[in-house]
Amino acid sequence: MAQNRNTSIKQRNYLVNSCMESNIRYRSENTIQAYPSSSSIKVDNKKNQLPKMVITRRLWLLIMAITVHNIPEGFAVGIAFGGLGQYSRTTFSQACNLAIGIAIQNFPEGLAVSLPLYSSGYGFFISFWYGQLSGLVEPFAGLIGCLAVHFFRRLQPYALGFAAGAMLFVVVDDIIPESQSRGHGRLSTVMALIGFAIMMCLEVITET
Numbered sequence: 001m002a003q004n005r006n007t008s009i010k011q012r013n014y015l016v017n018s019c020m021e022s023n024i025r026y027r028s029e030n031t032i033q034a035y036p037s038s039s040s041i042k043v044d045n046k047k048n049q050l051p052k053m054v055i056t057r058r059l060w061l062l063i064m065a066i067t068v069h070n071i072p073e074g075f076a077v078g079i080a081f082g083g084l085g086q087y088s089r090t091t092f093s094q095a096c097n098l099a100i101g102i103a104i105q106n107f108p109e110g111l112a113v114s115l116p117l118y119s120s121g122y123g124f125f126i127s128f129w130y131g132q133l134s135g136l137v138e139p140f141a142g143l144i145g146c147l148a149v150h151f152f153r154r155l156q157p158y159a160l161g162f163a164a165g166a167m168l169f170v171v172v173d174d175i176i177p178e179s180q181s182r183g184h185g186r187l188s189t190v191m192a193l194i195g196f197a198i199m200m201c202l203e204v205i206t207e208t
Contacts, residue, residue, distance in 0.1 A: 070106070070109070105199065113134045
């Protein structure tokens with residue numbers, strides 16, 4: 001009797017232990033399957049990122065707008081120096097002031113091209129080179145404006161208006177919404193106003 005009782009107790013303990021082990025194994029397998037792996041988490045994070053095509057489109061719009069904006073500025077400098085001795089209102093000091101003012105404003109324009117490229121993952125040299133390329137059109141445009149003063153003097157207001165419209169379109173349509181979407185809306189607005197005030201001061205300086 002005692003032997004049979006001990007045997008039944010051992011069998012019952014064996015069954016209980018087997019059930020507990022199978023339950024633990026089942027729960028551990030389900031827990032491992034329930035949580036995603038690190039690779040799947042990285043893929044999900046990549047899905048939430050902005051596509052590189054959209055980033056490249058915005059950057060190239062900005063580069064093209066600044067490049068187009070620099071062409072009539074080169075015309076203006078070329079016309080100012082090419083008109084010396086041909087127009088009584090044009091003086092050498094005014095031409096120099098205009099060239100200096102446009103040269104000063106080319107610094108932030110180059111940074112506006114280089115910094116977004118660098119922050120988007122492009123190398124330092126490539127970002128710097130594209131910033132320089134956006135301003136290399138000015139000497140050629142200035143040479144053309146100097147050689148054909150009479151023609152480009154009539155065309156200058158329309159070219160400057162077109163360049164200003166292109167810059168405004170890119171800034172209002174892409175750059176301002178992008179700066180507002182990253183949680184720095186007030187700072188970006190204040191910096192835009194400061195930049196506008198600086199450019200207006202440069203405009204007044206070049207006109208005097």
